[in-house]
Amino acid sequence: MSDFARMNRRSFLQTAATTAGAATLGSALAACGATSPAGTSGSTVTLKYWDWFVTQAPWVDNEIKLFQQAHPGIKVKKTTQASNTFDNLYALAVKSGNQPDVSMIAQKPNLNIQVDQGWLLPVDKWANSSWRSKFPEGTFHEGSNIFKGKLYSAPLSGTAPWLQLYINNDVFKKAGLVNADGSVMVPKTWDDVTHAAETITKKSGGGTYGLGFGNSSFGLLVWWMHTFILAAGSPGGAYGMDLRTGKYTYATDRNYTDFLNLFKEWKTKGYFYPNSMSLTDEVARAYFERGKFGMTVGGVWNQPEWTQHKFTDYTLTTLIGPETTPKGYFPSMPGGTFVAISAKTKHPDEAWAWMNWIYSPEAGKRWVGMGQDLSVFQQNNDPALVTFKPFAQYVATSKLALAAPDVSVRNPQTSNVLVQGVKPDLGDVMAGYYTGQISNLQGALSDLQGRMQKAQDDAVKQAQSKGFKVSPNDYAFPDWDLTKPYITKPNA
Template structure:
């Protein structure tokens, strides 16, 4: 499945965090006046317009701009952050109006190959020689993700890691006696651990503190819980994808799905969940977590920057919670794909390509990647930057350490780059809707609902393949089937023999 249909880290930050005043369409385009060639503050200074949607990561971007401009005093970066879901449409309109920013985060829709075919971005091969490419790990720059018709257009910024985690309020765990002999916090490893810990917190507090909670009013985030709890059970499709061992959606035939959702509902029935979880937002839930209303919640690394701003650091995190002590699978990742395959691109409309490349190259430097980790933003695409021992902030060091729980999965894009042209349409109700319906009692037969979802997802997949075939692309269901995949070992995808 391509990254546009999987909820990635960067997607959430883009949609869940907004600027204080969302830019209007007219205002944004007006602000782009310098985008494609307007001079800077003097005749010897060139101003580049740069777009992103990084709000919580703004300190890293701002610091990189400061350092870049110190090293390149003849280039000024004019940053415009679009903290809005309209980014994709705004970029498309800017390009159509010949006001595209010189360099920008690549929109998530349409797919990157379509943007390239429509001429939105220029290839960077003029500058990105073999030495430049060699700084990246093997396999992240490949046809169908950031390379099209043999030309490179972008590269990943973030490395691969479990993108959702179970967060633990340390004080609540200490108050409930959930500590080891040395005083350290007991981190749950299994489904039974979570059940026991949630029960302990709820009962020992006399019902004043709950074991678990989430916020689901603004965004349906319940799929996150499935990702944390289902992958280690040996169900690699998780909440979003098909099982690539068989090339099909197995929600209705893999009993792990029914087992986990039955347990999830049981946690509610027993009173372990904060009662208003369905009616509060994720933002409110994060604030309630800080104030100690519950002990465990599921979220991503983007929470950490916000909590640090509020001086809340007394928490821990873990992930890959499994039915058994030893997981039967890991967080499946495809380096260079799933939302990490592209970051920024240089506009085909820029009048300053060499200067735009200088800023592009700076963002992709190993040094900038090191600061990306040290400032607590995310995993770096460069493995040498991801040493937990070099991270001072303990919760983020824990996150960096979780990268060992990822495992390379089969990549249809590597096997057959033409699968980039398979456009899977969104299916509703989706997994999040099914979980919400079951949790609230609107769905009584979860097995039937999961089977129906699998059938609808499979039809969407089959239809997408058929449509790509009708357009002349050589793709088939076999491109998504890898029967030799061992979930406990990294998979090396080989291009199909032509």
């Protein structure tokens, strides 16, 4: 979820005070290299802006408010689309010539295809070396946010594990899962989670369950796989291949089978809330908040809604493996995207002014201050500056994300390798095994591995047939040590 899975939820109780006046805001924007392109003639330019932010809406709304104060000649008209329909709606808007001036970037088709089809406007005219220098080294590179030498976007958020195991402190305390100092006994291993889930379920007499989730809306079982398997030394997690070999390993890496058997055991022993498969993610979060189960997997996007409900008595952890010492970490890669400008905008300078505002370090500071996520600007991410304890815990997890091999840095032409999705996918296999519809787990994983690998190999061959210089070898990094940051070098 890319990051898209962690950016599509709910609403947040605004905590940041708005104290800056228009003059101060104008100075802050000027410091970012922007000018005020509208308002001198007395006319107002209205920009259409699209996103799929719901939880993060208060931050966006606040930035729009501050931006309009600094730019009285520009009005930003925001439309928030549902994340699962955003791609189709954006494609239809492009087809009808009615796309927004500035927008979060659709996940499909691939960004390079959107560029090739003329959907987006390069921003090199404004994003000069001074502007780019504010971002961390390696942020901008071909195949990520630069295509054919032109820049189109930049990341908003910093790097941290995007999934966590959340613990309801009250449930743990009632079950006696506390340390000598009274703090909750945070699970560190698979066995710890099993012990906690068993204790909660048995001591409550069936009134509370150890674990719970909501799988009906998005198919989120893979979140559990990803959270629990990276530390076991399976770098592909739930979403990718093992980049040490450039192959999918669902059937050949025993960790997948071991975790799925454990996951099924938790279900068989009654540790999961019984109706988890039919719950939505939203309902599951509410049930966790109410103490119907003690542990769930989610992301930092959960926190704003719980804060709004005045539920703050929880703890988070992540990177949970079979052993206390992780054998791998959450992979992170330089680059990234967030918003872009439409190539058809009639107001490019005004659109850039709004885009530039979003990417300012000051907006990033408010992004962190409102508990949304880390900022791409590291100076905004000091846990000591965060007053809300659960969010400070999240900020502190950034050390558990290490730089991983980046195929697009090694060979930017791999952005032209367009892998088709397969069905059933890993989430379907997990659901089938959990519900008993799949009995031969190894056979199902072997079939999945074969189909995923074929889709990858076919995509490489198709790109080669179009003249792109790509190879299966682009995806293999045999010298990668999973416990250390990896610096990807471009092909010579």
